[in-house]
Amino acid sequence: MTGDTVSNLPRQADRRGRGVVVNEVLVTGSSGFVGQHVAAGLAAGGWLVTGVDLVPPAGTVEGVRHVTADAADPRVLAEVAAGRYAAVVHQAAITDTLESDWARLRSVNVDGALALARACARAGARFVYASSHSVYGTVRRRVPVAEHDVYDTALCSGPLNPYARSKLLLDERMADGFGSTLAWAGLRYTNVFGDGELPKGRMACILTQLVRATASGERLTLFADSLTAARDYVPAAVVADAVRRLVEAPEAVESGVYNLGSGHAVTFATVVEWCARFGDGKLDVRLVNNPNAAAYQYWTCADNGRLDAALPDRSRVAPGDIMAEAERLHRGFRLASTAY
Numbered sequence: 001m002t003g004d005t006v007s008n009l010p011r012q013a014d015r016r017g018r019g020v021v022v023n024e025v026l027v028t029g030s031s032g033f034v035g036q037h038v039a040a041g042l043a044a045g046g047w048l049v050t051g052v053d054l055v056p057p058a059g060t061v062e063g064v065r066h067v068t069a070d071a072a073d074p075r076v077l078a079e080v081a082a083g084r085y086a087a088v089v090h091q092a093a094i095t096d097t098l099e100s101d102w103a104r105l106r107s108v109n110v111d112g113a114l115a116l117a118r119a120c121a122r123a124g125a126r127f128v129y130a131s132s133h134s135v136y137g138t139v140r141r142r143v144p145v146a147e148h149d150v151y152d153t154a155l156c157s158g159p160l161n162p163y164a165r166s167k168l169l170l171d172e173r174m175a176d177g178f179g180s181t182l183a184w185a186g187l188r189y190t191n192v193f194g195d196g197e198l199p200k201g202r203m204a205c206i207l208t209q210l211v212r213a214t215a216s217g218e219r220l221t222l223f224a225d226s227l228t229a230a231r232d233y234v235p236a237a238v239v240a241d242a243v244r245r246l247v248e249a250p251e252a253v254e255s256g257v258y259n260l261g262s263g264h265a266v267t268f269a270t271v272v273e274w275c276a277r278f279g280d281g282k283l284d285v286r287l288v289n290n291p292n293a294a295a296y297q298y299w300t301c302a303d304n305g306r307l308d309a310a311l312p313d314r315s316r317v318a319p320g321d322i323m324a325e326a327e328r329l330h331r332g333f334r335l336a337s338t339a340y
Helices: 033-044 074-081 102-123 147-151 162-177 198-203 206-215 236-247 268-278 305-310 319-338
Strands: 024-028 048-053 064-068 087-090 126-132 184-189 191-193 220-223 230-235 256-260 265-267 285-288
Touching: 024 033, 024 074, 033 048, 033 064, 033 236, 074 102, 087 102, 087 236, 102 126, 102 162, 126 162, 126 236, 147 256, 162 184, 162 256, 184 236, 191 206, 191 236, 191 319, 206 220, 206 230, 206 268, 206 319, 220 268, 230 236, 230 319, 236 256, 256 305, 265 268, 268 319
Parallel strands: 024 048, 024 087, 048 064, 087 126, 126 184, 184 256, 191 230, 220 285
Antiparallel strands: 230 265
16 A cells, blocks of 8 residues: 555554554565565465565555655654564665675665664564574585584585675674574575566576576676586565565564575586476576685585474475476566567
């Protein structure tokens, strides 16, 4: 519902009969790719969702209201602190991995998130936010990494760019600053992909970019040193399901940082093979030099054990699911490209 202000949305009684608790969730960055999926997933689960973003949404979703505002707007923070929301799901951030302005990254990705967390602590609301698997940097042994491995220099280099550094700093500030005063979870996403991702441009998941290029009959461009590189790709629907379950999780679920990926590493060469299959073997592939080799993650794979223990019924990703989802995306892109 575009045009609503922060102060004129009605409070709602909890549909699950918990007493004086609101049944409303605030999703920041709700017009972004992951934010849209998260907001829609919460709405489908019966929550009234207020989405906050500086950009108006591309469409409407039943159960989701939109407020055009900054996530750090004092009016937004005041509504959170006053107890309007049962939970805040913070997706808004600078997500450009090539951003070099540290002051800007810290202001938005760290300070803004902490302001929301403090407001949640005052209200007793749950806080779930987007961290990033980029915090691990170079994974030296090509084995799935657990949350505590980020500080093991034998396994990981740590952040390779200022964006990843900002995400790790937020994780650390959350762990150091809230103790038992807030129920919170930071989710270290791997490479999220799915419908509605293309507006991210060069920041879209490389799997999505390659599948779209294949469907459109365009050349596939890859770094020459990346064919043996491997990434952990996780469908957006799996992310949305985990977020909803964390919002609804019992108090016994421990606050902290959780990896959220598929748990499977897929090489770029394998993705190219899929694209050849989707495109009936007709591919035009160009290999180019990698200008950011020193800051490039050549292998990512999440150890999801901690999240699996916290949410035993959450959606999982089988090895074949990634290719099946990529093929579904290809069909959609193919239909779109032949519709004109």
